Amino acid sequence: MITPRRVLHVDLDAFFASVEIRDNPSLAGKPVAVGYGEGSRGVICAASYEARAFGVGAATSVHVARARCPSLILIPPRHDRYSDVSREVMEVLGGWSPVVEQVSVDEAYLDLNGTEQLHGSLEDAGRGIRAAVKSATGLTISVGGASSKLVAKIAAGAEKPNGLTIVPPGSEAAWLAPRKVGVIPGIGPVAQSVLRELDILTCGDLATAPDDHLVRRFGDRGPDLKLLARGIDDTPVDDGGERKSLGREMTLDDDIADPEALETLLLGLVEEVSYSLRSEGLLARTVTLKLKDAEFQSITRQVKLAQPSDLAGPIFEAARALLEKTARGSAYRLIGVSTSDLGEDEQLALFDGAAQARERTITAAADTMRRKYGEDAITRARLLEETEE
Template sequence: MARKIIHIDMDAFYASVEQRDFPEYRGKPIVVGGSPDGRGVVATASYEARKFGVKSAMSSRQAIQLCPEAIFVRPRFDAYKAVSAGIREIFGRYTDLIEPLSLDEAYLDVTVDKLNIGSAMEIAKQIKQAIKDELNLTASAGVSSNKFVAKIASDMNKPDGLTFIGPSKIEAFMEKLPVERFFGVGKVTAKKMKSMHLHTGEDLKKLSEQQLVRYFGKAGKFYYSIVRGIDERPVHAERETKSLAAEDTFQHDLITLEEMYTELSKLTEKVVLRLSRNQLKGRTITLKIKFSDFKQITRNHSFTQPISDYQTIIDTAKELLDNVDLEDKPVRLLGISLSNFGVLLSQPKPGNPYQLELFD
């Protein structure tokens, strides 16, 4: 039996929440992100701003150049999380097989649905309508028999779109798909493919699996399968937290170690707080550094036992930083993340100084 997969993607989520909550923003170009006066980055933009070419991850300075009338709004993540919880509650009326990808998008497996509706398209319609009626927001949905195609479909008729690509249409659809739309194909890989005269799925289909692996590594196996409409990845109801991180892009480049130490201290405090909230400990600390020329490096250190305390994290981050050649390299961004988690199984009993840990 073919699976029934829905991919729901909220439309310009952060910006739409701002326009919903603040009537003065409605119909105007809204950019959620950092200030254009500094080194802010666009988190998302309303459709009014997107018409001018404003995109997520673009610098706020570039955004204001493209759209001088843009209104910049600082993110309100608590508000977005609250709305996301409401969206998740709506999903849960139809299925428990929900795989959230972020606050504003998720996969749903409705092969067997709670209400015995049977039609994935009807379920997608009802979900979209519930989001509109109860949350006053719009979402786009893609429906297909696998995750890859459902995700592509959800982006085809935004905003407020609903697109179905049935099993019999998938292979022809994949043949026409530009290579840059394939999962895992970034700018570098797309450029490489086009230099090899590989522009669409149909072009990729002409290569054998061995050839694709030779040219593109392990991803070649995925390309070989998906261009033939094969994607067996299940919808995972619970996505394991892989890492917790904090990073910051600075108004002015950092030059001295003292400045960097100060910022690392602030980042460590954020990471420790997030670890505490999630009751997690990790064994690998990673330091991320982006220089003023946008070159980026990472350095990491792993422990034999999981840790979560401020002092160990800050000391390790400083040591990793000390081992980087910073001469004549102003720093634009710093980040700290903890990964390789152990999961707490039980609290220590009185008189027992140890906690049970189950490691990855």
């Protein structure tokens, strides 16, 4: 008999906004958003649950956000701070499992196979991890547990914030059955519309749908959707071993097509990635842009840097060029950037030209100011600029 896997998915609740509230307790209970700029060009990248109640979320323009919530408190992002706190959380998770797969700055999977005697049931482990993260960082997390990564992820979102949902082995299909098909990663609005035409609204409907109907509408992918609707997913938790890449991505609450807004979000992500590279003493040789459209179709493009770097300037220019070639006015619900072909930075001076040397001097000074006076002591002007003179 095959022993069911024990997988937990951990999702930090409203991460960026929660960090700001933790660092400034006077914000507690208020509608808080983290975002760039003002007016129609400004964009929200995260919102507290109080702000979400007004319809404010990732990718909402600042203009719309203020119209929906006049009392909104808008705070410029501090990506260096979020990276530092994320590392604190991942260190906590590492104490519960030797196999932790960090999938974003605020999400991770844990493989708890063989830890029953140490941590007890998945529910016991989930409860313990929630308490450990809260104690170490002051932040709340939502935890989902199941025999697969797919169901664990869906379960983590079932009772946010500060939720704990465990789906026992063998009950995955029954647990998913009444839920809307949209909870399955990869089934976006367009696919949901097609499924509605087939009278398929829930995971239960999809799990029992005739294969020929699905093949006609979705091709070879059709039968695979049925497996997902039943919670069948054998993807392993992968800690990646030696670090091969370092990146960040952001899922947007509203699809966004505006090129300037996408560039602004991209710059914030690059700032976070470059800071992490410098913190880990790494240089990147390859930059990869990731986009996901309204149908959850992923698009990735990559380019080699002329010289390995850990600076935001050359990484952003490479990523922006990829964005300009790829986006072309389409709307996206996820944007991300990653760096790979990583190496140590012992010979940085050999790679730096005059322009990079100047940026390195400025960056080092900025990093020093952030460490001494706080992460918001200095911010790129573009991330603060207002649209009205």
